Amino acid sequence: MSVVxxxxxxxxxxxxxxxxxxxxxxxxxxxxxxxLNIVLVVSAVFWLVPTIGLAIIxxxxxxxxxxxxxxxxxxxxxxxTLSNYQTLFAQGLVARGVLDSLITSLEITVPATLxxxxxxxxxxxxxxFGRWPGRSVVFLVIVGLLVVPIQVALIPVVQEYRVFGDLSxxxxxxxxxxxxxxxxxxxxxxxxxxxxxxxSGIPKEMLEAGRIDGAGEWQLFRRVxxxxxxxxxxxxxxxxxxxVWNDLLVALIFLGNNKxxxxxxxLFEQTRTLAANYWIISTGAMISIFIPLIVFFSFQxxxxxxxxxxxxx
Amino acid sequence: MAEIGTEATPRAxxxxxxxxxxxxxxxxxxxxxxxxxxxxxxxxxxxxITVYPLAATARxxxxxxxxxxxxxxxxxxxxxxxxSILVTFRNNVIWVIVFPFLVTFIGLVYGVxxxxxxxxxxxxxxxxxxxxxxxxxxxxxxxxIFDLDPHIGIVNATIQTASDWINPPGLYxxxxxxxxxxxxxxxxxxxxxxxxxxxxxSTVTAGNPVELGLIGISPATLQLVGAQTAVVPTASPGAVxxxxxxxxxxxxxxxxxxVLPDELGFPGLxxxxxxxxxxSAGTAVSDAxxxxxxxxxxxxxxxxxxxxxxxxSGFTGIFWLGTQSLTPTSSLNQTAxxxxxxxxxxxxxxxxxxxxxxxxxxxxxxxxxxxxDREVLEAARLDGAGEWQTFRRMxMPMLAPVLIVVIVTMLxxxxxxxxxxxNMAPGSSQGDANTLALAMYNFGFTGxxxxxxxxxxxxxxxxxxxxxxxxxxxxxxxx
Numbered sequence: 001m002s003v004v005x006x007x008x009x010x011x012x013x014x015x016x017x018x019x020x021x022x023x024x025x026x027x028x029x030x031x032x033x034x035x036l037n038i039v040l041v042v043s044a045v046f047w048l049v050p051t052i053g054l055a056i057i058x059x060x061x062x063x064x065x066x067x068x069x070x071x072x073x074x075x076x077x078x079x080x081t082l083s084n085y086q087t088l089f090a091q092g093l094v095a096r097g098v099l100d101s102l103i104t105s106l107e108i109t110v111p112a113t114l115x116x117x118x119x120x121x122x123x124x125x126x127x128x129f130g131r132w133p134g135r136s137v138v139f140l141v142i143v144g145l146l147v148v149p150i151q152v153a154l155i156p157v158v159q160e161y162r163v164f165g166d167l168s169x170x171x172x173x174x175x176x177x178x179x180x181x182x183x184x185x186x187x188x189x190x191x192x193x194x195x196x197x198x199x200s201g202i203p204k205e206m207l208e209a210g211r212i213d214g215a216g217e218w219q220l221f222r223r224v225x226x227x228x229x230x231x232x233x234x235x236x237x238x239x240x241x242x243x244v245w246n247d248l249l250v251a252l253i254f255l256g257n258n259k260x261x262x263x264x265x266x267l268f269e270q271t272r273t274l275a276a277n278y279w280i281i282s283t284g285a286m287i288s289i290f291i292p293l294i295v296f297f298s299f300q301x302x303x304x305x306x307x308x309x310x311x312x313x
Numbered sequence: 314m315a316e317i318g319t320e321a322t323p324r325a326x327x328x329x330x331x332x333x334x335x336x337x338x339x340x341x342x343x344x345x346x347x348x349x350x351x352x353x354x355x356x357x358x359x360x361x362i363t364v365y366p367l368a369a370t371a372r373x374x375x376x377x378x379x380x381x382x383x384x385x386x387x388x389x390x391x392x393x394x395x396x397s398i399l400v401t402f403r404n405n406v407i408w409v410i411v412f413p414f415l416v417t418f419i420g421l422v423y424g425v426x427x428x429x430x431x432x433x434x435x436x437x438x439x440x441x442x443x444x445x446x447x448x449x450x451x452x453x454x455x456x457x458i459f460d461l462d463p464h465i466g467i468v469n470a471t472i473q474t475a476s477d478w479i480n481p482p483g484l485y486x487x488x489x490x491x492x493x494x495x496x497x498x499x500x501x502x503x504x505x506x507x508x509x510x511x512x513x514x515s516t517v518t519a520g521n522p523v524e525l526g527l528i529g530i531s532p533a534t535l536q537l538v539g540a541q542t543a544v545v546p547t548a549s550p551g552a553v554x555x556x557x558x559x560x561x562x563x564x565x566x567x568x569x570x571x572v573l574p575d576e577l578g579f580p581g582l583x584x585x586x587x588x589x590x591x592x593s594a595g596t597a598v599s600d601a602x603x604x605x606x607x608x609x610x611x612x613x614x615x616x617x618x619x620x621x622x623x624x625x626s627g628f629t630g631i632f633w634l635g636t637q638s639l640t641p642t643s644s645l646n647q648t649a650x651x652x653x654x655x656x657x658x659x660x661x662x663x664x665x666x667x668x669x670x671x672x673x674x675x676x677x678x679x680x681x682x683x684x685x686d687r688e689v690l691e692a693a694r695l696d697g698a699g700e701w702q703t704f705r706r707m708x709m710p711m712l713a714p715v716l717i718v719v720i721v722t723m724l725x726x727x728x729x730x731x732x733x734x735x736n737m738a739p740g741s742s743q744g745d746a747n748t749l750a751l752a753m754y755n756f757g758f759t760g761x762x763x764x765x766x767x768x769x770x771x772x773x774x775x776x777x778x779x780x781x782x783x784x785x786x787x788x789x790x791x792x
Contacts, residue, residue, distance in 0.1 A: 033429075036426060036429060036430065037430060039426070040423075040426060040427065040430055040436055043423070043436075043440070044435075044436055044439045044440070047439050047440050047442075047443070047668065047671075048439055049458075049467065050443070050451075050454045050455065050458060050668060051442070051443070051454070053454065053457065053458065053467065054450075054453075054454045054457075057457065065465065066462070066464060066465070067464060068464055069463075069464055069465065069466075069467060069470050070467075071467060071470070119354045119355045119358065120355065122351045122352070122354060122355065123351065123352055123354070123355030123356070125351055126348045126349070126351035126352040127352070129348070130345060130347075130348025130349070130351065130352070131345065131348065132345035132348050132349060138352075139790075140787055140790065140791070141364075142359070143786055143787055143790050144783045144786070144787060145359065145363055145364075146783075146786060147725045147779050147782045147783055147786065148363060148367065148776065148779065148783075149728070149729045149750065149772070149775050149776060149779060150729075151729070151750055151753045151754075151771070151772040151775050151776075152366060152367050152370045152772045152773070152775065152776045153362060153363055153366035153367065153370070154366075154753075154754075154757060154758075154768075154772070155366075155369075155370060155373060155380070155757055155765050155768060155769055155772070156365065156366035156369035156370055156373070157362055157366055159369070159380070160361065160362075160365075160366070181358075181362065182362060184358055184362075185358040185359060185361070185362030185363055186362070186363065188355055188358055188359055189359070189363075192355060216347065217347035217348060217350075217351065218347075221351070242445050245447070246445075246446070246447030246448065246449070247447075248447065248448070248449050248731075248732045248735070248736075249731055249732065249754065252754075252758075253754075253758055263447075264447050264449045264450075264732075267447075267449050267450060267453060267736070268449055268735065268736060271453065271456075271736060278457070281453050282453070282457070285449075285450040285453050285454065288447060288449075288450050289445070289446045289447070289450050292445035292446065292447075293442070293445060295445065296442065296445040300438070303445075304441075304676055307444075307673060307676060307677070308676070308677060308680050
C-alpha cells in the first residue's frame with residue numbers, strides 16, 4: 001500500500017490494540033499487494049486486447065482473417081505484413097479513399113479547433129474582464145448550452161444554410177465550411193466555459209493597470225489574457241481536436257453528398273457495403289486512431305486537464 | 314486589500330473609459346463597445362447555430378414531414394404509439410440505468426486501487442487511452458471481438474476453447490445451426506440411430522464384414538484427419554469387421570454402394586457394437602483406411618453404431634450482437650415486448666462503451682481522491698478506523714460530489730448515444746438496438762427526404778430529458 005496509514009507505523013502504540021481488533025476481520029477481505037497487482041494487470045490486459053487485436057488484424061493478410069483468429073499471430077509473427085497499408089495508400093488521393101478522407105478530416109478538424117479556441121478566448125475575455133451589464137446572465141446561458149444535444153440543431157441549421165444559400169449564392173450545406181461552422185458553434189459553450197474559469201483566476205488588477213496606462217482592449221487581450229491563458233487554450237485545443245476528429249454525426253449530415261468524406265464516414269460506409277472488408281475496416285480504423293493517439297501521448301497532461309475542466313459535456 | 318480594490322475600480326473604470334472613448338466620463342453603452350466587439354463572434358455563432366435552432370426545432374416538432382404544415386401533437390402521438398419507436402425509449406432507459414453507475418463504479422475501483430501500485434501511471438494510461446478513439450472505430454473493434462465465428466471473435470474463441478476442453482467436438486462435426494444433420498450423412502448400409510448416432514441398417518454377425526457408406530463430409534475435413542483410400546474389409550472368424558467409407562467417387566460421382574479405388578475411408582470414428590437389446594458388446598476405432606474390428610465376439614446378431622460424439626460440433630459461437638432478450642418477454646404482446654425486453658446486443662455495446670469511458674471516470678475520480686483532505690483521513694485512521702471504514706465513512710462522502718459529476722456526465726452522454734449503435738449493431742439488430750438520437754437521425758436524414766416533423770419531436774424529447782442536467786449545472790455554477 002503506497003498510502004501508508006500512520007496507524008501501522010511504529011510510534012502510535014496507544015491506538016494499536018484497537019487497530020488490530022478492528023482489522024482482524026477486514027484483513028481477510030482486504031486484498032494483499034500481490035492480489036491487487038494481479039487484478040490490475042488482468043484489467044490492463046483486458047483493456048489492451050481490443051487495440052492490440054485491431055492492430056494485428058490490420059497487419060495480417062486478408063486471406064487469413066476468416067481462417068484463424070488474430071491471436072494466432074502472437075505465436076506466429078511471420079503472419080504480419082504491411083501489405084494492407086500499402087494497398088490502401090497505393091490508392092492515392094482517390095475521392096473517399098483513406099488518404100483523401102484523412103485530409104478531409106484534417107480540413108475540418110484544424111479550422112474548427114482554431115476557431116473554437118480563438119472565439120472562446122475572445123468571448124470569455126469579454127465575460128470576465130468586460131464591464132457591460134448582464135454578463136453573468138450570458139454566462140449562465142452558456143453553461144445551460146453545455147449539455148444541449150446537437151440533435152436539436154441539425155434540422156434547423158440545414159434549413160438556415162438553405163436560406164443563406166438563397167440569399168448569398170453559397171449554401172454551406174454539403175461543404176467543409178458547413179461542417180466547420182456547426183462544430184464551432186457546438187464547441188463554443190465548453191470552450192467559453194473552460195476559458196472563463198481560467199480567466200477568472202487572473203487578478204483583475206493586472207488588466208486594470210493596463211487600462212490605466214491607456215492600453216486598448218485588443219492590446220490587453222493579446223498582451224495579457226492570451227499569453228496567460230495559453231495552458232487552458234492548449235487543453236481546449238486538444239480536447240476540441242479529438243472531439244471533432246472523432247465526430248461522425250455532424251459530418252454525416254452536413255457533408256451531405258460531398259464527394260469527399262471524413263475518416264469516420266469512410267469507416268461507417270465500409271461496414272455498410274455488402275461484403276464488409278475487414279482488412280480495409282481495421283486498417284482504416286488504425287489510421288483513424290493514429291493521430292488522436294499521437295495527440296494523446298504528446299499532450300496527455302493538457303488533455304487530462306481539459307477532461308477534468310469539462311466533466312459536463 | 315479588498316478595500317483598496319473596490320476603491321480603485323470605479324476610478325480606474327472612469328479613467329480607462331476616458332482614455333478609450335475620448336471623453337464621456339459618465340459611462341453608458343459606448344463604454345462597452347470594446348468588450349461587446351469581443352463578444353460578437355461567439356454570440357453570433359451561438360445564437361444562429363444553437364439558440365435559434367432550439368426554438369425552430371420546437372416549432373418543427375408540431376409540423377409535418379416537410380416542416381411546412383401544422384399538425385399539432387400528431388408527431389408526439391405517433392412516437393408514443395409506435396412500438397418500433399418505443400423501443401428507443403426502452404434502450405435509452407437500459408443505457409441510462411446501467412451505464413453511468415457501472416462506469417462510475419469501475420472508475421472508482423480503478424481510481425482507488427491504482428493509487429496503491431507502483432505502475433499507476435502506466436495503468437492509468439492504458440485504461441484512459443481508448444477515450445481518444447472515435448466511437449466509430451471502437452464499435453468496429455468490438456464488433457470483431459464479439460463476432461459469431463470463433464475463428465474471428467475472441468470472446469467466442471475463448472468460450473470455445475473452454476468448451477472443447479470439457480466436451481471435445483468430434484472429428485466430423487455436423488453443425489445443426491448451419492442446416493446440417495447427422496441423418497443427412499446416410500448413404501449405404503446405414504440409417505439414423507438414436508440421438509444423432511448412425512447404425513448399420515442390417516444386423517451383423519461375426520465373420521461377415523459390413524460396409525457402411527457416408528456422404529456429405531467435406532474433403533477438407535478428410536484431409537485434416539489424414540484419410541486414406543478405403544480398403545474392403547476382410548472377414549475374420551470370431552470378430553465383427555467392417556469399413557466406414559466416403560461413398561463418393563470424384564471420378565464417378567453418381568455411383569453408390571461400391572467401394573471404388575478413389576474413395577476414402579473415415580479414420581478415427583468411434584464405433585460401438587450393440588447387442589439386440591441395445592447394450593454395448595464392445596467398442597472400436599476405425600483406422601486410416603476406415604476399417605474397424607470388434608474382436609472376440611460371440612455368436613448372435615449385432616448392430617454397429619457410429620457414435621454421436623463423432624459428429625458433435627461442440628461450441629459454435631454465441632451471437633453477442635443479436636437481439637435475443639435477457640428478460641422473458643416472448644409471451645407478451647408487441648408493445649410490451651418493445652418496452653420490456655433487454656436485447657443481448659445492448660449489453661455487448663454497453664461493455665464496449667465501458668471500455669471507452671472507464672478511463673474518464675477513473676481520471677476524474679482519481680483527481681477527486683487526490684484533492685481530498687488527507688489530514689481528515691489520517692485523523693480517522695489515528696482514531697482507529699480501519700481502511701474499509703475510513704473509505705466508507707470518510708472517503709466516499711467526501712468524494713460524493715465528484716461521483717455525482719461523473720454519473721451526470723455519463724448520463725447526458727448516453728442519453729445522446731448514437732455512433733456506437735450505428736456502427737456496432739449489425740443490420741439485423743439495428744432496430745432492436747435503436748436509441749432516441751439514432752432514431753432522430755434515421756427519421757430526419759435517411760430514406761429519401763426524411764420526416765422532419767417526427768425527427769424534431771424526437772429531438773425535443775431528447776432536450777427535455779437533459780433539462781434536469783442543465784438545472785444541475787446551473788445550480789453548481791451559482792452555488
